[in-house]
Amino acid sequence: MSKEITSREQDYSQWYNDLVLKGGLADYSAVRGCMVIKPYGYALWENMRDQLDRMFKDTGHVNAYFPLFVPRSFLEKEEGHAEGFAKECAVVTHYRLKNDPDNKGKLMVDPDSKLEEELVIRPTSEAIIWNAYRDWINSYRDLPLLINQWANVVRWEMRTRLFLRTAEFLWQEGHTAHATAEEAVEETVKMLNVYAEFVENYMAVPVIKGVKTPNERFAGALDTYCIEALMQDGKALQAGTSHFLGQNFAKAFDVKYLNKDNKQEYVWATSWGVSTRLIGALIMAHSDDQGLVMPPKLAPVQVVIVPIYKGQDQKMLIDSKVLGIVDELKKAGIRVKYDDSDNARPGWKFAEHELKGVPVRLAIGARDLEQNVIEVARRDTKEKATVSLDGITGHVKQLLEDIQTNLFERAKAYRDTHITPVDSWEEFKEVLNTKGGFVSAHWDGSGETEDKIKEETKATIRCIPLDAVEEEGKCIFTGKPSKQRVLFAQAY
Amino acid sequence: MSKEITSREQDYSQWYNDLVLKGGLADYSAVRGCMVIKPYGYALWENMRDQLDRMFKDTGHVNAYFPLFVPRSFLEKEEGHAEGFAKECAVVTHYRLKNDPDNKGKLMVDPDSKLEEELVIRPTSEAIIWNAYRDWINSYRDLPLLINQWANVVRWEMRTRLFLRTAEFLWQEGHTAHATAEEAVEETVKMLNVYAEFVENYMAVPVIKGVKTPNERFAGALDTYCIEALMQDGKALQAGTSHFLGQNFAKAFDVKYLNKDNKQEYVWATSWGVSTRLIGALIMAHSDDQGLVMPPKLAPVQVVIVPIYKGQDQKMLIDSKVLGIVDELKKAGIRVKYDDSDNARPGWKFAEHELKGVPVRLAIGARDLEQNVIEVARRDTKEKATVSLDGITGHVKQLLEDIQTNLFERAKAYRDTHITPVDSWEEFKEVLNTKGGFVSAHWDGSGETEDKIKEETKATIRCIPLDAVEEEGKCIFTGKPSKQRVLFAQAY
Numbered sequence: 001m002s003k004e005i006t007s008r009e010q011d012y013s014q015w016y017n018d019l020v021l022k023g024g025l026a027d028y029s030a031v032r033g034c035m036v037i038k039p040y041g042y043a044l045w046e047n048m049r050d051q052l053d054r055m056f057k058d059t060g061h062v063n064a065y066f067p068l069f070v071p072r073s074f075l076e077k078e079e080g081h082a083e084g085f086a087k088e089c090a091v092v093t094h095y096r097l098k099n100d101p102d103n104k105g106k107l108m109v110d111p112d113s114k115l116e117e118e119l120v121i122r123p124t125s126e127a128i129i130w131n132a133y134r135d136w137i138n139s140y141r142d143l144p145l146l147i148n149q150w151a152n153v154v155r156w157e158m159r160t161r162l163f164l165r166t167a168e169f170l171w172q173e174g175h176t177a178h179a180t181a182e183e184a185v186e187e188t189v190k191m192l193n194v195y196a197e198f199v200e201n202y203m204a205v206p207v208i209k210g211v212k213t214p215n216e217r218f219a220g221a222l223d224t225y226c227i228e229a230l231m232q233d234g235k236a237l238q239a240g241t242s243h244f245l246g247q248n249f250a251k252a253f254d255v256k257y258l259n260k261d262n263k264q265e266y267v268w269a270t271s272w273g274v275s276t277r278l279i280g281a282l283i284m285a286h287s288d289d290q291g292l293v294m295p296p297k298l299a300p301v302q303v304v305i306v307p308i309y310k311g312q313d314q315k316m317l318i319d320s321k322v323l324g325i326v327d328e329l330k331k332a333g334i335r336v337k338y339d340d341s342d343n344a345r346p347g348w349k350f351a352e353h354e355l356k357g358v359p360v361r362l363a364i365g366a367r368d369l370e371q372n373v374i375e376v377a378r379r380d381t382k383e384k385a386t387v388s389l390d391g392i393t394g395h396v397k398q399l400l401e402d403i404q405t406n407l408f409e410r411a412k413a414y415r416d417t418h419i420t421p422v423d424s425w426e427e428f429k430e431v432l433n434t435k436g437g438f439v440s441a442h443w444d445g446s447g448e449t450e451d452k453i454k455e456e457t458k459a460t461i462r463c464i465p466l467d468a469v470e471e472e473g474k475c476i477f478t479g480k481p482s483k484q485r486v487l488f489a490q491a492y
Numbered sequence: 493m494s495k496e497i498t499s500r501e502q503d504y505s506q507w508y509n510d511l512v513l514k515g516g517l518a519d520y521s522a523v524r525g526c527m528v529i530k531p532y533g534y535a536l537w538e539n540m541r542d543q544l545d546r547m548f549k550d551t552g553h554v555n556a557y558f559p560l561f562v563p564r565s566f567l568e569k570e571e572g573h574a575e576g577f578a579k580e581c582a583v584v585t586h587y588r589l590k591n592d593p594d595n596k597g598k599l600m601v602d603p604d605s606k607l608e609e610e611l612v613i614r615p616t617s618e619a620i621i622w623n624a625y626r627d628w629i630n631s632y633r634d635l636p637l638l639i640n641q642w643a644n645v646v647r648w649e650m651r652t653r654l655f656l657r658t659a660e661f662l663w664q665e666g667h668t669a670h671a672t673a674e675e676a677v678e679e680t681v682k683m684l685n686v687y688a689e690f691v692e693n694y695m696a697v698p699v700i701k702g703v704k705t706p707n708e709r710f711a712g713a714l715d716t717y718c719i720e721a722l723m724q725d726g727k728a729l730q731a732g733t734s735h736f737l738g739q740n741f742a743k744a745f746d747v748k749y750l751n752k753d754n755k756q757e758y759v760w761a762t763s764w765g766v767s768t769r770l771i772g773a774l775i776m777a778h779s780d781d782q783g784l785v786m787p788p789k790l791a792p793v794q795v796v797i798v799p800i801y802k803g804q805d806q807k808m809l810i811d812s813k814v815l816g817i818v819d820e821l822k823k824a825g826i827r828v829k830y831d832d833s834d835n836a837r838p839g840w841k842f843a844e845h846e847l848k849g850v851p852v853r854l855a856i857g858a859r860d861l862e863q864n865v866i867e868v869a870r871r872d873t874k875e876k877a878t879v880s881l882d883g884i885t886g887h888v889k890q891l892l893e894d895i896q897t898n899l900f901e902r903a904k905a906y907r908d909t910h911i912t913p914v915d916s917w918e919e920f921k922e923v924l925n926t927k928g929g930f931v932s933a934h935w936d937g938s939g940e941t942e943d944k945i946k947e948e949t950k951a952t953i954r955c956i957p958l959d960a961v962e963e964e965g966k967c968i969f970t971g972k973p974s975k976q977r978v979l980f981a982q983a984y
Contacts, residue, residue: 027624027627029620030566030623030624031559031561031611034559034560036557036558036624037556037557037558039554041556042555043554062534063531063534064529065528065534065662067521067528068613068644068660069523069526071523075589082599087589088588090584091585092582093585093586093601094583095582096580096581097564097579097610098579107574107578109583119523121584128521128522135519136519147531154560156588170557
């Protein structure tokens with residue numbers, strides 16, 4: 001009858017793929033590493049995007065759109081940046097196909113259309129944007145420049161996973177320019193907080209705010225701030241990053257401004273981004289073996305109503321009542337769907353909406369109608385209750401809030417019990433192998449040690465938490481002195 | 493003081509570029525043929541996109557997202573389609589750059605990263621989407637499939653113009669699948685009407701609905717419907733197209749469905765799109781020698797308020813009044829900006845907002861405050877009036893509606909006087925050379941004649957109007973019999 005979902009215990013990775021594919025969020029495409037975001041998945045992304053966009057605008061940012069193509073020579077200008085992105089990018093070398101003379105009906109690259117300089121599909125837009133900023137910024141009056149872009153980007157990843165790591169993905173990238181380092185750092189942290197607020201309050205996923213170690217920094221950044229979330233299999237997922245770029249890009253692209261003392265100075269920069277990868281985080285944080293579990297604030301459909309009837313007479317009676325309820329719920333700003341299609345039986349519909357993670361399901365039959373009640377089922381706890389039709393809108397509204405809170409609390413409880421402080425290398429390995437999650441441990445501060453730990457355990461330093469307390473200790477691996485604990489985990 | 497705008501009479505084409513560049517809508521980029529859409533231009537596009545999106549959703553469509561890349565072999569599958577798009581496309585041939593061993597600090601294409609099959613950046617997405625639809629459509633229950641995509645596309649145009657024709661542009665593309673030809677044609681016409689309603693009621697640009705001749709059809713379509721607008725220089729501009737694709741793509745990608753009689757049939761298709769080109773149409777339809785003129789319904793800023801004061805005491809008095817007005821206007825759903833920056837004098841601000849086409853400007857000084865009045869200037873007619881502060885919100889609201897109506901009526905009056913019926917070849921050429929606009933003339937129905945007329949006059953058949961009346965006549969060029977008039981014009 002319904003679509004089979006692999007259980008988490010059986011095969012966590014397959015469980016995830018089942019949810020994405022059978023839940024109708026996305027599909028594989030014929031293009032290597034690229035996915036199709038299906039209507040249900042895209043509706044979720046629209047809700048996420050619109051909320052983030054409001055938050056960006058509320059913090060003074062405006063949107064713009066820059067070219068898809070980055071000339072090769074632009075990528076070269078910031079050395080660290082080039083190092084980080086040149087090895088995984090789609091390169092446009094020609095601008096025309098022609099009929100293949102040896103193969104009727106086939107096309108071939110027209111060798112006469114070779115570009116003088118290759119174009120890279122943007123893996124991120126620092127280079128193309130900072131080249132534009134040179135013309136846009138002249139004086140301190142032009143600063144700060146607070147611009148965001150919603151766009152597709154391409155990184156030629158070798159191992160891809162739906163939403164989590166795809167060759168092409170959708171994202172937003174903020175690129176700001178400031179007169180001083182302090183202002184730029186302030187912006188970097190401000191946007192990190194915007195991300196944390198969004199992920200916690202809308203996606204209902206708790207995050208840890210921190211700073212990346214130099215090894216894990218964005219290519220071209222002086223500092224990378226991040227929010228890290230924990231998935232149900234004990235692996236961490238980087239949910240968003242905000243970079244303090246110093247004057248690296250200003251120097252690479254010669255972006256100066258005239259300060260109040262009439263002196264030319266290089267501009268200070270930040271960039272920050274989140275992507276469709278967040279959808280992967282949302283799925284893995286809340287869903288269960290029956291399917292997706294959508295946080296109410298972002299759910300494409302918050303409430304579904306299923307009529308249970310025999311014959312058209314009953315159907316009409318139910319319709320007349322339900323259409324009023326639909327109307328009332330809509331007026332209350334609730335995204336509701338009346339699933340009265342003839343194609344499927346109620347049981348099939350229940351399973352389908354459960355699979356799709358609709359937070360609240362209402363079911364109503366002829367007898368319910370007589371008794372002026374309706375069955376209310378919540379997706380998160382699977383509790384059912386029969387409630388009066390009077391005041392159903394208020395009841396549903398409260399329930400959506402409760403579910404939102406419950407999802408966050410549940411994820412937070414899991415996360416909090418999965419931050420394990422350890423003080424020995426044995427313990428470190430054991431926790432990673434058995435319990436998973438974040439391991440809070442001392443580290444000597446060297447990239448070399450970090451690499452070795454990664455080699456032996458696949459765990460990386462997810463971040464140095466912003467709220468880390470100074471504490472004398474010894475590096476878990478080398479025994480060298482350390483002043484604070486950092487968070488290790490295996491990660492997506 | 494303010495930015496100089498070339499007048500239309502002096503150089504229409506330069507006037508247009510001045511508006512785009514100095515009005516802050518867009519900028520040239522370092523990438524050939526690509527533009528940067530600046531924040532003010534992007535805010536306009538957001539308003540257009542959001543309204544169109546609402547209209548698409550109201551007509552039952554949902555959004556999705558498909559890959560940027562089209563494998564070469566997919567493009568080959570529909571012959572006419574390949575013919576139309578293969579010659580102007582960006583081709584990805586490699587997926588990696590590497591350090592150039594002969595040139596320190598430089599990158600080069602890594603020859604080891606050559607793709608087995610080249611990928612074309614989508615010039616339009618029929619091929620990639622219909623390849624996905626094969627898996628999505630099985631039975632008549634899956635139809636109709638009504639999907640839209642907001643995306644960037646690339647067509648390697650040799651001559652580009654800001655917004656009107658750029659190598660990369662933003663657009664939406666609807667791709668629908670239907671059980672019958674009738675339904676597909678109905679959808680094609682429905683979306684044409686949605687476009688016409690949007691362009692007329694929101695952009696305030698009158699359009700003629702029609703059908704393209706075979707010469708001007710979309711590559712791969714059986715019929716292309718279009719809306720055609722007229723610019724102030726007498727040139728036509730195709731503002732949107734809606735294509736009936738028949739079963740061409742279904743056959744090319746083998747997309748069949750099981751009908752109610754349990755038989756396999758090919759699906760019927762439509763596609764339809766509008767792009768950032770509409771911004772060019774909006775600019776050229778309404779603007780004047782002082783700058784842009786924005787239709788109120790889409791203007792990023794509908795009302796700007798400029799304080800006129802000497803000293804901070806006056807400023808504070810004005811502030812206290814204006815902030816209340818701003819609040820009231822916002823509550824009425826009006827996009828208002830209080831331009832109280834210290835950086836510029838009122839005269840400069842007036843010119844700047846005029847250049848940017850803000851529909852309504854309010855100016856208020858200390859004496860106005862005493863008299864409880866405010867100066868109201870409308871951008872379209874440049875009329876000024878002093879009105880009471882009591883009821884200013886209602887006044888502004890009404891004024892915005894009046895301006896919206898006036899812009900449409902003004903453009904329509906111009907358009908209507910620029911549809912000239914002619915019955916001789918001499919007259920045809922003279923009208924095109926002197927008056928411009930649409931020329932309504934008989935045509936013998938042959939593509940050859942169409943080509944010759946184009947060669948001699950640069951005029952093309954913009955469309956066969958949907959409301960064309962059957963009428964015996966003789967082709968303007970060949971004298972052969974004809975049954976209806978078609979609309980010729982030189983076009984963007």
